[in-house]
Amino acid sequence: MITIINAQLTDIPVIQEIAKRTWPITFQNILSESQIDYMLEMMYSPQALTEQMQEKNHVFLLAKEMENSVGYISYQLEYTPGNTKIHKIYVLPNTQGKGIGKLLIDEVLKIAKQKKQSSLTLNVNRDNRAIQFYKHLDFKIVGEENIPIGNGFLMEDYIMEKAL
Ligand SMILES: CC(C)(COP(=O)(O)OP(=O)(O)OC[C@H]1O[C@@H](n2cnc3c(N)ncnc32)[C@H](O)[C@@H]1OP(=O)(O)O)[C@@H](O)C(=O)NCCC(=O)NCCS
Structure with a gap:
């Protein structure tokens, strides 16, 4: 069973x-090894993640399978008026394709609707096969x-954008 919790610092x-x-x-x-390293440092250093959580109003949710965290x-x-942005979604390779990504999106969808948001948007690399996942969930390339x-x-x- 998968549970979804709010992540803390x-x-x-x-x-x-x-x-x-x-x-x-x-x-x-898709990307060179040096670009992957550079982006991980830019977006996932302790300082970067702390700033996202504390100053940029990014909310992180964790998907847990028993005691193990398997995705976020x-x-x-209100990234723009009425619009919620999904900044990151990653599920561990060996647990992909089991419905966890959809559960995470559905949770954000529910919260965004409660907060009277009218759309969800996200950016995805043009060569990432996650595009098919998003299309499957009714996101459109805009x-x-x-x-x-x-x-x-x-x-x-x-x-990509999905109307709520
Ligand atoms: C993209 C990602 C978050 C999707 O999560 P997931 O747990 O693997 O996907 P799910 O099992 O929840 O799939 C949900 C639905 O989308 C479909 N789907 C998933 N990946 C798909 C793909 N590549 N092509 C077509 N359909 C896909 C599934 O078949 C499923 O359909 P169903 O609800 O009718 O059964 C996950 O695969 C991942 O972390 N990928 C690597 C990181 C990444 O690219 N992140 C996005 C960066 S922008």
Whole structure:
């Protein structure tokens, strides 16, 4: 059985561990190893995660299977007026495809609706097969953007949106 809990600052090492185990496999054929390392440091250092939780209003949820954390999602209400942004969603490779990603999205969907949000948006790399997962959940591609993140690296993303 999977339970979903709110992550706290003390869960930062758990989030880092899931990211470290999931990112290299997810992006092995999409990004260079040096870009993966750079992005993990930029987005998942203790300082970066603390700032996201404490100053940027990112809420992190953890999916737990018994005592083990197997995935996380982070979201931000009112990213733009009436819109909630999903910043991150990662499920450990050996537990993907079992409905955990959908459970995490559904939880954010429920909270966003309670908070009278009218849409969910997210960015996804244009070569990531997660696009199919999002399409399956009724997200539509509404745009694309190339975001320079320093060191000559780019994030080459689609913007996807789901109306609530
Ligand atoms: C993308 C991700 C979060 C999805 O979570 P998951 O637990 O593997 O997906 P689920 O098992 O909940 O799948 C939900 C539904 O989407 C479908 N689906 C999942 N991945 C799919 C894919 N690649 N193509 C088509 N359909 C897919 C499933 O068949 C399932 O359908 P159903 O509800 O009709 O049975 C997870 O696979 C993951 O962490 N991937 C690597 C990291 C990543 O890319 N994150 C997104 C960064 S933007």
